[in-house]
Amino acid sequence: MAKVVAINISTRKGEKKVPVEKAVFLENFGIEGDAHGGDWHRQVSLLAQESADKIRQAGLPHIKEGDFAENITTEGISLNQLPIGTKLKIGETLQEVTQIGKECHQHCAIYHQVGDCVMPKEGIFTKVIKGGIVYPGDTIEVVED
Template structure:
């Protein structure tokens, strides 16, 4: 059985705003991360009006490492536009499954689809390289406070 860790937490107060690193975050069940664009209402995030579960988004640090190793492209955790960066968590296998992040309980929604917006804001050609590795959109079932270093495991 796998066990992963949370590495980074990032939020943005509105669409197109820079991502800000957080040392803790409060996840609110059925809402999102306190202070993040998707928790603030349907008009503040680029994809907020599309039907989806996007209370919190995750991406694997292994994806960032593969971009650097295989394509010589450095993409930092604040650039990828996902809220949480993980290590040793098989996100593609968590669609429809519940898992713990510290004291929080999440449920995997759909895999995130990369779009050209990421190329525009980073000035890097990465959209196509992120196909099937662009992260996971999740629902917050049980909220709580999270911190980098928290364990991630199946429920």
């Protein structure tokens, strides 16, 4: 079963995100208090724990949730295999996948240390369709139309 491992936010863009005990997701905005919230297609970023584990095994065992600037760290779901338009029920929320991966304009510190970064290839972005509260441990379900 897929689940939320951690929820991470930052108050300013370009900063590492820090884990929080819960987050309020606002419809057509993203996470309340997160710098990346707004009326656009990349309101929430998700990265699988399994993706981060690749970087840990490549020589950075100290990597923790939020270090890739992901809002939601997941477990048990192949995020980058989900087609754009897929709807996900995460906690009380309903989110829609809007983008797989992203262009990495400036290589992050992780890239420079390991020679690779998983967020540009394996991270995904969603838009909040229905708001609500999400906690670490909440389940993630693909919603069939």
